[in-house]
Amino acid sequence: MRASLLTPGLSGAKFSAAVLDLADIEPYLSERGLLSARAVVDGGLRISDLSRLNRVFLVTAEGEPCLVVKLTDEPGGDGVARETAVLERLWSSGAGDGLTRFLPPVVAYDKAEGVLILETAPDTRDLTHHHSRGRFSRALAGQVGHALACLHELSPAAVGGLPGRVDPTASLRIHQPDLESLHEMSSAAVNFTEILQSSDEICASLDALLASWTPGSMIHGDVRWDNCLAFREADSDRWTGLRLCDWEHSAAGDPALDIGAFFGEYLRAWVQSIPIVDAREPGRLLAHAGLPLGRMRPALRTFWDTYARHRRCGAAELSSTLRRATLFAAPRLLTAALEEAQMLAELRASVLYLVPLSRNILVRPDDASAHLLGLRVSQDAA
Numbered sequence: 001m002r003a004s005l006l007t008p009g010l011s012g013a014k015f016s017a018a019v020l021d022l023a024d025i026e027p028y029l030s031e032r033g034l035l036s037a038r039a040v041v042d043g044g045l046r047i048s049d050l051s052r053l054n055r056v057f058l059v060t061a062e063g064e065p066c067l068v069v070k071l072t073d074e075p076g077g078d079g080v081a082r083e084t085a086v087l088e089r090l091w092s093s094g095a096g097d098g099l100t101r102f103l104p105p106v107v108a109y110d111k112a113e114g115v116l117i118l119e120t121a122p123d124t125r126d127l128t129h130h131h132s133r134g135r136f137s138r139a140l141a142g143q144v145g146h147a148l149a150c151l152h153e154l155s156p157a158a159v160g161g162l163p164g165r166v167d168p169t170a171s172l173r174i175h176q177p178d179l180e181s182l183h184e185m186s187s188a189a190v191n192f193t194e195i196l197q198s199s200d201e202i203c204a205s206l207d208a209l210l211a212s213w214t215p216g217s218m219i220h221g222d223v224r225w226d227n228c229l230a231f232r233e234a235d236s237d238r239w240t241g242l243r244l245c246d247w248e249h250s251a252a253g254d255p256a257l258d259i260g261a262f263f264g265e266y267l268r269a270w271v272q273s274i275p276i277v278d279a280r281e282p283g284r285l286l287a288h289a290g291l292p293l294g295r296m297r298p299a300l301r302t303f304w305d306t307y308a309r310h311r312r313c314g315a316a317e318l319s320s321t322l323r324r325a326t327l328f329a330a331p332r333l334l335t336a337a338l339e340e341a342q343m344l345a346e347l348r349a350s351v352l353y354l355v356p357l358s359r360n361i362l363v364r365p366d367d368a369s370a371h372l373l374g375l376r377v378s379q380d381a382a
Contacts, residue, residue: 022049025057025069034107034117039064052226054079054248060122067107068118068245078164080116083248084109085162090247093158098310099150102143104229104243121231121241128225130239131269134291140230141299143242144223145306148258153312154218156252168221168253171331172210174338175203185342192341195355196334202355205362209327214254221249223261224332225269256321260328262303263373266296267329268336271357272350297374304375326369330358 025047029035039045039061050056050068059067072080087106090099104118127140175196182190196202220227223244231241273290308318337354341347361368369375 021055022047022057025059028115029059029067029069029117032108034067035059035061036064058120065107066120066122066124068104068120070116070118072114079248080109080114081111082162082164082166082250083246084116086159086247086250089158089162099147099154102147102150102242102244104245118245120229120243124229124231124243126226127228127230127265130230131225131291134295136266136296136299137230137239138299138302139238139240140228140242141303142306143240144228144244144262145303146310147242147244148220148223148255148262149307149310151220152217152255152258156215156217158218159251164248166221166249166251168219168249168251168257169210169213171257171335172206172213174331174334175206186344188344188347189338189341191347192338192351192355195352199355199359201363202330202334202359205327205359206331209331212324215252217253217255219251219253219255219258220244220247221251221253221258222246223258223265225265254324254328256324256328259304259307259321259325260330261332263300263325264329264332264336266293266300267357267372268333268354270296271333271353274350274353293372293374300373301375322369322375323365326365326373326375327362329368330361333358333361 026035026040026045030037030040035045036043043061043064045061046059048058048060050058055071057069059069070080070083072078084106087103088109090103091106104120107117107119109116130137130140175193177185177193182193185193227244227246229243229245230239231243232239233241269291270289270293273292275288304322311318311321313321333354337351340351344351361372
């Protein structure tokens with residue numbers, strides 16, 4: 001059950017978000033009445049650091065709600081404030097037909113400290129973890145399709161006036177970093193960017209996608225497996241429940257970007273499971289992929305079929321969306337490759353191969369949809 005926002009009651013804290021760390025989480029929650037003394041003494045309290053772009057902590061204890069504590073990692077950052085505003089707007093508006101079942105309940109937002117507290121289900125795990133055993137759930141893929149279909153029914157005006165600014169088209173300009181971004185890149189990331197810029201086909205295709213960008217609905221803006229949380233439904237041992245998290249990138253945008261990002265997650269996992277030893281001959285060991293595409297396609301088909309079933313639009317528009325979504329899988333792959341390159345001293349073959357794969361998707365999207373994803377684009381959309 002969702003609690004209301006508690007902004008006024010959480011604003012006078014002695015802890016500063018600038019220094020809040022794992023050791024501060026228990027007293028922070030206890031002082032605000034969000035964690036009982038029993039949980040601390042004998043409730044098996046466990047606090048896990050799940051930080052990525054923001055500082056995120058998972059708090060679990062016997063008989064207590066499972067909490068996610070999220071705070072902005074940068075001084076003056078507004079990501080947490082924006083995510084809170086998005087979720088509050090979606091919850092208070094009803095969020096269209098059925099979307100609220102996929103939203104994390106908001107427990108509290110501490111505006112002064114920049115801390116957002118969400119409730120999650122016990123034993124929650126993201127799809128990256130869930131898929132690590134090589135099993136790709138059709139049920140969970142369908143849940144993501146349903147959630148995105150409901151979200152994309154919302155007008156782009158639904159995100160008007162929110163705090164902070166986000167640019168959902170940033171991935172389409174990955175080949176055009178500004179000077180500040182270049183200075184922050186590792187040598188491997190700079191090398192990767194140079195490789196992108198040397199491909200006229202990739203650059204021209206990304207420019208064309210940017211030119212055709214249409215903010216037709218509200219979008220999530222960061223649909224990666226890490227942001228899709230699976231949980232067991234009540235009175236069931238099956239992992240069929242799903243919530244979308246990390247809404248700070250939500251904006252008015254092209255629905256195909258969200259769908260393409262989800263497609264790209266499967267393709268990236270496939271490529272990274274191939275034992276590529278020579279980037280010049282990546283196909284030599286395709287048959288030895290630890291996560292073969294054939295095992296993923298039933299989930300991809302369920303995702304798309306569920307999305308199409310819940311979108312209130314005609315067949316021609318759906319076909320066009322599928323074609324554009326296939327194209328948008330490429331910038332998702334390139335973004336993932338750049339993120340990995342930023343952590344490397346030198347480029348790996350598995351990172352380098354995402355470049356020709358992305359090029360092939362951008363140049364031949366219909367073939368990519370059919371032969372990689374196992375989905376077919378109607379010729380009317382070509």
